[in-house]
Amino acid sequence: MPQAPNLPAEYATTTLRDGVVSLGTRPFPHDALRADTVLIKPHHLGICRADAKEVVGSRDVPEDRGPLFGHELVGTVAFAGARTGFREGELVTLNPNITPTRTTGFAEYVFVHGTEAQLDQAVVRVPEAGIRDAVWMPEPFACIVHALRRLLELTALTDLRGRRVAVLGAGCAGLTFALYARHLGASPTVFNRGEARRAFAVQQGLLAAEEIHPLTDAKAPQHQDRYHVVIVATTVSTTELLDTASDLAADGAVLFVYGGTRRGDTYPPGRADVDTIRRAELIEPVEHHGKRLHLAGAYGCHREDYEEGFRLRAEHPLAFPLEKLTSLRIGLDDFPRRVTDIAAEREDHPGKVIIDLAP
Ligand SMILES: NC(=O)c1ccc[n+]([C@@H]2O[C@H](COP(=O)([O-])OP(=O)(O)OC[C@H]3O[C@@H](n4cnc5c(N)ncnc54)[C@H](OP(=O)(O)O)[C@@H]3O)[C@@H](O)[C@H]2O)c1
Structure with missing residues (x-):
């Protein structure tokens, strides 16, 4: 022994x-x-x-x-x-x-x-010894690094420069998506249902006040049909939230599903197998009120996603204040x-x- x-x-x-x-x-x-x-x-x-x-x-x-x-x-x-x-x-x-x-x-x-x-x-x-004092969790960051890498691969983009990215959910995942999308050149707009997470994101300096809105604002005309990428990062990717995401999406946009799905879930109801799209990291065309959208998703992460996360933190500490x-x-x-x-x-x-x- x-x-x-x-x-x-x-x-x-x-x-x-x-x-x-x-x-x-x-x-x-x-x-x-x-x-x-x-x-x-x-x-x-x-x-x-x-x-x-x-x-x-x-x-x-x-x-x-x-x-x-x-x-x-x-x-x-x-x-x-x-x-x-x-x-x-x-x-x-x-x-x-x-x-x-x-x-x-x-x-x-x-x-x-x-x-x-x-x-x-x-x-x-x-590699980051300081993580013991400025504590943050590498796994959820690696999942976001992985997800945006897959998004770029699935859409044959190299970055998000000039893209308008909407994120539903200002939980740890949604906020990290916003930080990374901004780093990749996008202007992120986050929508969150409750007030507490919106206030937290601004108090912690993670988002500017104008970057985060109540979820009800997603229905406002200035946000409809506007975004090139809409990321659903809520606890569950419900049909109602996916409908909201589709309303935000511009014609030809990507609807990126990250929040929970379960076996048998479809979107639009009865159409694309959204759970398989997320877990197998696929991209499929769907239609919403006459708009052509691409439904895609990502799941999990690999060692290289952690390593990329550590590199991003080391080289761009101000862009990724994950301890906050x-x-x-x-x-x-x-x-x-x-x-x-x-x-x-x-x-x-x-x-x-x-x-x-x-x-
Ligand atoms: N694909 C992957 O690899 C992967 C990896 C990790 C996590 N995830 C998924 O990501 C999800 C979010 O993770 P997280 O760490 O960000 O969780 P979190 O910090 O608990 O945040 C949950 C978010 O969902 C929102 N929400 C919950 N129910 C809602 C509803 N009915 N309508 C609108 N918004 C609602 C919350 O808004 P309020 O402030 O209004 O409550 C909050 O913004 C997880 O549940 C998990 O399914 C996926």
Whole structure:
């Protein structure tokens, strides 16, 4: 059995069973430290909307990658098996899109098992040492980097210069889309239903007041038929929101679906398979009130998307102040109650909720 003298006899971890989240102490499974294991000790965790969806069971869990519950993290490699290619002490984050053989991130230790090739994709080195102080989550940024890269590939564009981009939803995803679209040369306009996220985006200096509007403004004549790209980044991409997005779109525009879809969802109703378009990252023509639109989407991310995210942060720190997306920091003890309340919509935070683990 591998020697792991610095590891404890027990550790705290979370379980999600039948919609109930609990935190408990478990014996540390030293026999799980194998040649194909990377053990991560998280410093910081993020709560994602997908975590809340899994608590209430409103998310389809893909079998190839497993549940997302506890996937946003930054931590240190506490043990690296001989066949992993990693070393103890490396600063890393997780790509949850690679293998289901991993334990939840909402814990003092996270076990990731896989072949060297899988681990090379699933555990991503973090080059930004300052992330421990100015905390941000690489995974949601990598997903946006990936999504806009796919958008450009699907539309054969090299950038968004001169394009008017509308974003529905000013959650963490919508705001990050706006930052990146602006960096790619677009003028972003964000629409958000509730006041709290609109105020947060402006207070944090992420958007100028004139860049963000109430969702009801999307119906105003000056916004109709205007945008070259409309990104739907809300919790769920409902038909009503996709209709709003289509109204905003100019003839020939791209409707880009990022927010949740489920198996069997179609848009326009009964027409394009929007869930497959999002998950398989396709582009298909659709029609809306006589307008020709292209329905496209993106899902997940790869290691190179993380690396591109780190490069963007390093080279353009002012364009990507992602640490400002955080609106609450809590301890692991407080996590089960908070995530349960967020999932039940008793509690809502305009930005990211970060869990700080004791050093
Ligand atoms: N494709 C991918 O790879 C990928 C990756 C990560 C996440 N996602 C998707 O992105 C979604 C958003 O993530 P997030 O981190 O930005 O979540 P978030 O921070 O919780 O934000 C959710 C946003 O959705 C809006 N919203 C919720 N219900 C709405 C409704 N009925 N009508 C209008 N707006 C509504 C919220 O507006 P209010 O302020 O008005 O509540 C808020 O702007 C997730 O749910 C997930 O499905 C996709």
